Amino acid sequence: MRRRYYTDNEKTEILANPYTFRMTDTQVFFTLEFKKLVVKEKQNGLSNRKIFEKAGYDNDFFSVDVRDGVVKRILTEYNSEEGLRVPQKPKYARTIAKKKHRETEIKELEARVDKLEKMIEFLKKTQFVDKHGRKP
Secondary structure (H helix, E strand, O other), rough: OOOOOHHHHHHHHHHHOOEEEEEEOOOEEOOOHHHHHHHHHHHHOOOHHHHHHOOOOOOOOOOOOHHHHHHHHHHHHHHHHOOOOOOOHHHHHHHHHHHHHHHHHHHHHHHHHHHHHHHHHHEEEEEEOOOOOOOO
16 A cells, blocks of 8 residues: 655644644544544444544545544554553654754853853953053
8 A cells, every 4th residue: 555645735734623633744643532533433333434524534635444544443442451542742752852952952061161261261361460450
């Protein structure tokens, strides 16, 4: 099966849906509320296509296979010991945030070292000047 890449306009529309937790160029991650909706509506006998329509998603965004796969994964999660889980931010996002924090911290420390070196040079020069601004 070929991977589908969403356009910027599609991503904007999908992300505007309150049932979308986050998405990448090729995947959509759904909220816990969407998962609960899927379980409830499947128990009521609604088709996968109708569930996505009821949630406000355009049918063109998801193929039949994708809708079926999403519903199957949600029902498997629902029937697991843990039950439905709240979606999590990806681990790499936390790593990127830490890396950016480290980079910012390094830049701040470099600026501080530069400032301290300038202060030391200034103090070296002023050490030999007396009260009247003359060198001894």
